[in-house]
Amino acid sequence: MSGSREQILGRIRSNLTQAAGPLRETPEVLEKRTIAHERGIRPSRVDKDAAGLVDLFVQRAEKVNATVARIASIDDIPDALATYLANENLPAAFRMSDNPDLNAVPWDKRPALEITKGASDGKDEVGLSRAVGGVAETGTLILASGKESPTSLNFLPETHVVMVKRSEIEGTYEDGWDMVRAKGALSRAVNFITGPSRTGDIEQTIYLGAHGPRRLHILLVDDA
Structure with a gap:
């Protein structure tokens, strides 16, 4: 040798x-x-107050092709969602998770909306989920699996709408995991979702919706 x-x-x-x-x-x-729970390097861009983190979250989410609607309270969600569906030429129908916060929304303000609840069977065009929180560093949503948040709603409908509160926006992934633990939201699966599904496998061209939703719309509720 x-x-x-x-x-x-x-x-x-x-x-x-x-x-x-x-x-x-x-x-x-x-x-x-x-x-x-060791911490990674904390990027300087998240050294902001609560309002600054929310602005950064919106900026980062929109940079990866998500859309964000800032809403004053949960009472405004029916109007905001109905407007979004109409603007995207989508049916006024959606399946949502059987979540207490979503159930508390006054949906009767928009009686034309058709609402079903529970896990998606893949035939729903629009799914509505409740996030545990968000990460400003990358504009990422955190969703925990469970009866009140079926994972199928995150990936099967072509349009995924997610409700999250301003107070639930954290700076980094480590901060996000702290919030998940504090809320007792650790479950079989915790999904970190950054923008709609995408791939660059086809001639190195970014294509949305290859492996999941091709639209991600965030309802950011001001609960300050």
Whole structure:
């Protein structure tokens, strides 16, 4: 075997040995990480007050092709949603999660809206979900799976509408996870959604809606 080849293989063996070392302590390492919730590098752009974080969230969300409607209160959601559906030439019908906050919306203000509840079977054009919160750093929504928030609503309808409150906008992903834990929202799946579904696999051209909704509309409710 040539000297250079033996040198390369020796380097690989050394690196594999170093990588395998900590694996012997995996249970302890994992337990420490679970308890400590170590923080990553905090980007300077999130060093803002609450209002600044909301503005950053909107800016980042719109940059990735989401649309945002700022709403004064949940009482204004029926009008805001009806207007959005009409502007997008969508039917005045949607399926929403059986969530207490969404159930508290005065939908009778817009009796023409057809509302069904529960998980989507893939035949719904529009889905309405309730987010746990949002991350200003990237304009990302946090949604936890469960009876009150079926994951199918996040991915099957071509148009996904999500309600989130101003007070639920955090700076970073770590802050978002803190909020999820504080709300007791840890579930089988926690989805971080940034903009509508997209792919660049087809001739390196961005195409929306390849693997999920091609529209993401955010109802940002002011509960300050």
